[in-house]
Amino acid sequence: MPRFVVQEHHARRLHWDLRLEMDNVLKSWALPKGVPEKRGVKRLAIETEDHDLSYIDFEGRIPEGMYGAGEVKIWDSGEYELLERTENKIKFLAKGRKMNGEYVLIKTKVGWLLMKA
Numbered sequence: 001m002p003r004f005v006v007q008e009h010h011a012r013r014l015h016w017d018l019r020l021e022m023d024n025v026l027k028s029w030a031l032p033k034g035v036p037e038k039r040g041v042k043r044l045a046i047e048t049e050d051h052d053l054s055y056i057d058f059e060g061r062i063p064e065g066m067y068g069a070g071e072v073k074i075w076d077s078g079e080y081e082l083l084e085r086t087e088n089k090i091k092f093l094a095k096g097r098k099m100n101g102e103y104v105l106i107k108t109k110v111g112w113l114l115m116k117a
């Protein structure tokens with residue numbers, strides 16, 4: 001089963017980074033407001049660069065002067081089941097402790113949105 005992680009990132013602005021193990025990399029989205037807890041709530045998910053698989057368990061401090069400087073903590077992690085994937089939609093069943101259940105990433109005109117399905 002592929003894995004996912006949500007890293008709480010205390011950069012200049014606090015955000016959460018959702019990363020899905022996919023195509024042998026970590027596909028990544030920054031969530032300014034975190035993972036939606038309720039159905040129907042749409043949260044902006046800003047697509048960011050793919051990360052190496054080894055980054056999935058990274059926690060620690062990114063030094064000052066480096067991109068993303070600040071503390072990174074794992075907010076949740078686990079496995080997921082890919083339910084649907086098209087160019088504009090990724091639906092998955094997350095099996096984490098906090099991120100648990102069906103979620104969908106949808107690409108809209110304004111970018112990606114993350115919803116609890």
Ligand SMILES: [Mn+2]
Pocket residue numbers: 009011015016017030068
């Ligand atoms: Mn980040």
